[in-house]
Amino acid sequence: MRDYPSTAEMVVRQTRYQISYFFRVPVALFFTLILPLVMLVLFNALFGDDTVTIDGGEWSIRQFYTGGLAAYTAVSATYSNIGNMVPIRRDEGILKRWRSTPLPTWIYMVGLIGASVLIAFTGTILMLAMGYAVYDLSIVWAKMPAAFVTLLVGVASFAALGMALVSMIKTASSSAAVVNATILPLAFISDVFVATDQDSTLATIANLFPLKPFVNAFQDCFNPFVEAPAFALDKLAFVASWGVAGAVIAVKRFTWEPSGAAPRRGRRARQAAVDATA
Amino acid sequence: MAAIEVRDLHKYYGENHAVDGLSFHVEAGEVYALLGPNGAGKSTAVEILEGHRTATSGQVSVLGFDPAKVERDFRNRIGVVLQSSGVENEFTVREVIDLYASAYRSRRSMDDVLALTGLDAKADERVGSLSGGQRRRVDLALGIVGSPDLLFLDEPTTGFDPSARRLSWDLIEEMCAGGTTVLLTTHYLDEAEHLADRVGVMGDGRLLAEGTPASLIDGISGTLVSFQLPQGIEAVDAASIFSTVMGADVRVSGRLVEATVEHSTRVVHRLTGWAVSHDMELMSLSVTRASLEDVYLQLTTGGEPADA
Numbered sequence: 001m002r003d004y005p006s007t008a009e010m011v012v013r014q015t016r017y018q019i020s021y022f023f024r025v026p027v028a029l030f031f032t033l034i035l036p037l038v039m040l041v042l043f044n045a046l047f048g049d050d051t052v053t054i055d056g057g058e059w060s061i062r063q064f065y066t067g068g069l070a071a072y073t074a075v076s077a078t079y080s081n082i083g084n085m086v087p088i089r090r091d092e093g094i095l096k097r098w099r100s101t102p103l104p105t106w107i108y109m110v111g112l113i114g115a116s117v118l119i120a121f122t123g124t125i126l127m128l129a130m131g132y133a134v135y136d137l138s139i140v141w142a143k144m145p146a147a148f149v150t151l152l153v154g155v156a157s158f159a160a161l162g163m164a165l166v167s168m169i170k171t172a173s174s175s176a177a178v179v180n181a182t183i184l185p186l187a188f189i190s191d192v193f194v195a196t197d198q199d200s201t202l203a204t205i206a207n208l209f210p211l212k213p214f215v216n217a218f219q220d221c222f223n224p225f226v227e228a229p230a231f232a233l234d235k236l237a238f239v240a241s242w243g244v245a246g247a248v249i250a251v252k253r254f255t256w257e258p259s260g261a262a263p264r265r266g267r268r269a270r271q272a273a274v275d276a277t278a
Numbered sequence: 279m280a281a282i283e284v285r286d287l288h289k290y291y292g293e294n295h296a297v298d299g300l301s302f303h304v305e306a307g308e309v310y311a312l313l314g315p316n317g318a319g320k321s322t323a324v325e326i327l328e329g330h331r332t333a334t335s336g337q338v339s340v341l342g343f344d345p346a347k348v349e350r351d352f353r354n355r356i357g358v359v360l361q362s363s364g365v366e367n368e369f370t371v372r373e374v375i376d377l378y379a380s381a382y383r384s385r386r387s388m389d390d391v392l393a394l395t396g397l398d399a400k401a402d403e404r405v406g407s408l409s410g411g412q413r414r415r416v417d418l419a420l421g422i423v424g425s426p427d428l429l430f431l432d433e434p435t436t437g438f439d440p441s442a443r444r445l446s447w448d449l450i451e452e453m454c455a456g457g458t459t460v461l462l463t464t465h466y467l468d469e470a471e472h473l474a475d476r477v478g479v480m481g482d483g484r485l486l487a488e489g490t491p492a493s494l495i496d497g498i499s500g501t502l503v504s505f506q507l508p509q510g511i512e513a514v515d516a517a518s519i520f521s522t523v524m525g526a527d528v529r530v531s532g533r534l535v536e537a538t539v540e541h542s543t544r545v546v547h548r549l550t551g552w553a554v555s556h557d558m559e560l561m562s563l564s565v566t567r568a569s570l571e572d573v574y575l576q577l578t579t580g581g582e583p584a585d586a
Contacts, residue, residue: 092364
């Protein structure tokens with residue numbers, strides 16, 4: 001009998017599998033990578049050379065949008081993508097099938113999360129490259145280490161929050177609604193599409209959630225009024241604490257089977273089971 | 279050592295006793311079929327043996343492992359064909375076989391798996407484009423890809439056309455010839471009769487009867503006497519009339535009258551004597567040995583007529 005494949009080999013294989021899975025589902029590909037690029041094109045066509053006044057001065061709106069949309073792409077690739085796709089695979093029984101094999105379950109998770117992190121980086125880099133090539137995005141290289149670290153903290157946290165969301169979504173038919181209901185309204189008050197007044201009530205509300213701090217921390221790396229190295233440590237710590245909370249919920253509540261397969265808890269559910277067999 | 283050893287297994291969901299004192303064992307190399315109606319507890323029991331559920335109480339040993347511990351070496355030695363479980367639709371048959379094979383220590387070769395499951399011609403098609411029966415073959419392929427010592431088959435041929443069914447029976451027989459132990463659940467009695475060395479009939483979470491298909495049939499010691507309801511007798515009266523005539527419990531479904539009897543010669547004599555004296559013709563009169571279906575119906579409906 002051969003040995004099991006090495007851990008590295010399995011991690012690479014699972015990650016590759018999850019990435020090619022992603023690229024073969026057109027809807028995931030469109031909403032995660034293509035739609036944010038379309039928005040960049042549209043915003044530039046609509047607002048072109050406008051400026052925006054936040055955080056210490058007046059700066060080009062392109063600089064603002066490109067950073068915001070790049071951060072949003074990273075959230076789409078992790079939080080939204082995981083929240084949309086994993087419940088579908090759970091309902092289809094694909095997760096249960098993997099759990100029947102000798103593949104360690106943590107390697108499946110590493111492949112799944114690793115793939116979405118790589119897709120997030122790809123999407124973000126694509127966005128910045130397009131901004132740089134087509135829309136005069138100015139990149140200050142001294143601030144790029146901060147951009148990289150911010151992105152890393154952001155995608156890790158939003159991937160964990162995506163997994164936590166999966167554990168709370170009962171069926172795949174509700175996943176798209178739950179994902180969008182939790183992220184879209186928040187995006188509108190989190191400086192992704194529109195700049196908000198930092199002293200407004202909306203900004204105060206948005207600052208309770210991790211999206212705005214992440215978007216702002218990433219935008220800082222492209223804000224001409226923020227000096228290099230542009231690390232926003234307080235914001236990153238806040239985002240990371242949300243990520244840790246998400247990871248705790250995900251580890252505690254994640255299931256490999258559709259919720260219909262496991263009997264629900266509670267007296268009413270038990271009574272229903274008794275009635276059904278009577 | 280037995281491949282599967284189950285003693286006094288219980289699984290409760292609140293007040294609902296899905297498995298309620300189940301005991302049985304399966305020898306290495308044996309094909310064992312669990313038969314039973316929906317809700318009998320077959321799938322729950324099998325899922326406990328696969329390590330997908332934990333038991334409320336009782337002892338379970340599968341290949342010497344405790345499946346509740348979900349050890350990697352345990353999963354490496356079992357193959358699971360789940361009742362309803364998806365496969366990545368966006369991948370080709372070859373890709374999914376290769377992908378799942380990569381999790382195991384002992385892998386069956388791609389050509390082997392494709393040939394055994396009759397999927398050669400479909401190897402490069404996406405799973406999503408296959409028919410229901412072909413997808414079930416992919417399920418089988420993924421079940422055997424790790425050369426398991428023990429294969430769990432949860433209703434493996436549901437939805438198959440007759441030729442696909444024959445093919446998967448052949449496959450299962452071929453697997454067993456190689457020494458693989460099989461635990462099968464099925465609704466199809468002919469499948470159990472064809473494949474299984476031993477059959478366990480389950481109802482209400484426990485075993486109602488167990489044995490080889492032939493011994494089970496012998497066990498109910500009976501002969502089935504059936505005929506078409508003669509003209510002039512209403513279906514509602516038939517049961518009481520023929521119960522008296524034949525001296526046996528009579529079942530009437532549609533125009534068919536049947537009874538499982540101990541002493542068929544005497545019963546047929548009384549029945550035909552009565553028919554002649556009333557100048558009636560008993561169409562399609564037949565006297566046959568009881569089948570596994572009769573055993574099953576008698577056990578799972580508590581001996582009551584199936585249409586009562």
